[in-house]
Structures are given as C-alpha cells and as structure tokens.
Amino acid sequence: MTAPVDTNPDAAAASQASVSAEIGAIESAYQRAGVEETQPRLDYSPYRSSLLRHPTKDLVHADPEGVELWTPCFSERDVHPLEADLTIQHGGAPIGERMVVTGRIVDGNGRPVRRQLVEIWQANAGGRYVHKRDQHPSPIDPNFTGVGRCLTDDDGLYRFTTIKPGPYPWKNHHNAWRPAHIHFSLFGTEFTQRMVTQMYFPGDPLFALDPIYQAITDQKARDRLVATYDHDVTTHEWATGYRWDIVLTGAARTPTESDDHGAHH
Secondary structure, three states: OOOOOOOOHHHHHHHHHHHHHHHHHHHHHHHHHOOOOOOOOOOOOOOHHHHOOOOOOOOOOOOHHHHHOOOOOOOOOOOOHHHHEOOOOOOOOOOOOEEEEEEEEEOOOOOEOOOOEEEEEEOOOOOOOOOOOOOOOOOOOOOOOOEEEEEOOOOOEEEEEEEOOOOEEOOOOOOOEEOOEEEEEEOOOOHHHOEEEEEEOOOOOOHHHOHHHHOOOOHHHHHOOEOEEOOOOOEOOOEEEEEOOEEOOOOOOOOOEOOOOOOOO
8 A cells, every 4th residue: 555645845844854953963963072982982962871871880899710710611512503593593484685794803913712602683674673672563573583693713703694684763862763783792701701792784874873873983983883795705596795803902993882781772
C-alpha cells in the first residue's frame, strides 16, 4: 500500500526547517567540543545517557596479586571454531547481506596479540536485537541471535561470518537513528583489561548525526572505527568482505567505550 503524501508545501517546508535546525544544533555542539580528544567523552550532553553511565566515585583500589588469581583463561578447548559463524547457529539461514569481518589485533608497535578472546554482538538486518528491552517495531529473525566469539591466531587475526546489521532508532533525541555497527569486546589477560568498542561501515549517512560516534572529536580517531570494504575478503557468490584492525596502544589506538555504556547503543 502506498503511503499518503503530504502535498502541503508549508508543512513540508516547516518539517525541513525543523530537521535542519536539529542537525545544526547537534553539529554546533560537536564543533564547540574541540578536536583535541581521541577517546570518547563520558560526560557528553548530546549523548544523553552518557551523563548517567560514567563513574562518579573514586576508583576502588585492589591488590594486583589478588586480581591475578581470577584472570580469564581461554583456549581452543573453550571456544569452538563454529562460534565465529553467526549464520549457522539455527535451523535456517538468517535474512540479510551475508558478510565476513576480519582483521588483526595488534599493539602499538604492530605486534600481534595472540589467543585473544574476541566477542561480538549486533542487531539483525532489520536493526533489531534479541533482547526484551528492544521494542523496535522490526521483526526478530528466528535464525539470527547476533552473538559470536573466536580466538585470534598466531598473527593476531580474527574472523567472523555474519549478517550486516541494520540501523535502528533510539530515544536519545527526536528522530535519532544509530548507524549500522557491530560491538566488539576483547578480554585481555585480566578481567580488569576488558575493552569494548564498535565497528562501523564506510559511507554511512548517519555518522554526522550520531552522538555516540561524534563523542570522539578527533576525525582520524573516528575513522579508525570504520571498517574497509575488502574485495579480497569477499567470497564469490557467497559473502561481502570487510577488514577492520584493532590497535590496543599508542597514538593510533582504536577508540573504546566504557563498559558502563549500554550494550544496545
């Protein structure tokens, strides 16, 4: 059925003016923030819930030796290779663009981080998470849960087969939509080292309007969150391919987010 079209030119102009004013307000906030920061700000007014999700009390000091008694330990016996393919976890094939996401995890000197546990979670092709708090009016795909994990190899390489996620609305501000993204978690060698970040896709028109992406004021740092289409990773008649490396330390490190940030944002 064809949706009705508003033929009132005054109403259309007013709507366009409202959208333009909203975009201008968001962009002005970004510009006022400056460009000196390369990591996300935790107290950033355009991203409303960030005001509630950052620590407000002093850090709790822990005995380093005591913490090391409870470190995570992962090996090939704990993580099955099939967990890295999110398209075969159910009885049928999920709906959407099948794709491969791969890359290396390295330190600031380019050395591989081996046997690193990498976890991902994401929305389905319609922009819907399998979560009771996600009430976005988009269908749940019964053949796609949206979670996977793997271990990096000797070269620090990870690889996932999944479905390209869709954008989705969220309640940060009027007409707010998140760009398509995949959440990444790395555990390190201690529970206190866990790192969470997001990977985006090139050319997304929602970048300029997304407060989470724009919470990083440095453009080069934001660019490091965007994957690159790689035709060598693309598989003939099967899946498109994207490459995204994660740098853990140094000036070119990948921006990360606080674990207190919402898992579905």
